[in-house]
Amino acid sequence: xxxxxxxxxxxxxxxxxxxxxxxxxxxxxxxxxxxxxxxxxxxxxxxxxxxxxxxxxxxxxxxxxxxxxxxxxxxxxxxxxxxxxxxxxxxxxxxxxxxxxxxx
Numbered sequence: 001x002x003x004x005x006x007x008x009x010x011x012x013x014x015x016x017x018x019x020x021x022x023x024x025x026x027x028x029x030x031x032x033x034x035x036x037x038x039x040x041x042x043x044x045x046x047x048x049x050x051x052x053x054x055x056x057x058x059x060x061x062x063x064x065x066x067x068x069x070x071x072x073x074x075x076x077x078x079x080x081x082x083x084x085x086x087x088x089x090x091x092x093x094x095x096x097x098x099x100x101x102x103x104x
Contacts (some may be wrong), residue, residue: 004062004065004066006062007029007030007032007034007062008062009029009030010029011027011028011029011034011058011059011060011061011062012027012028012029012059013025013026013027013028013055013056013059014026014028023038023039023048024036024037024038024039024051025037025039025051025052025055027055027058027059034058035058037051037054037055037058038051039051053102056101056102057102060098060101060102063098063101064098067091067094067095067098068095070090070091070094070095071091071092071094071095073091074090074091074092075091
């Protein structure tokens, strides 16, 4: 399986608020900014709720990739992350949990 070459430590969302100016969410890892999602107070930015969901899917991007890789290994007969020697739903369950983080 190919290895992800991006930031490997946990990604998380933090909020930044500047009343009457800019409001945004940052996705960070180890204190470093991965991206910034602006909300409606910023010029030509999207609505706040939409920005929150966009930041959330960016935050879990590494988990989404890992879940897809596990699912592909499971389907394709490769090494499974769970190491069960029988047919199981581990990859399906992991993928479903990851999806539910964005679409509750």
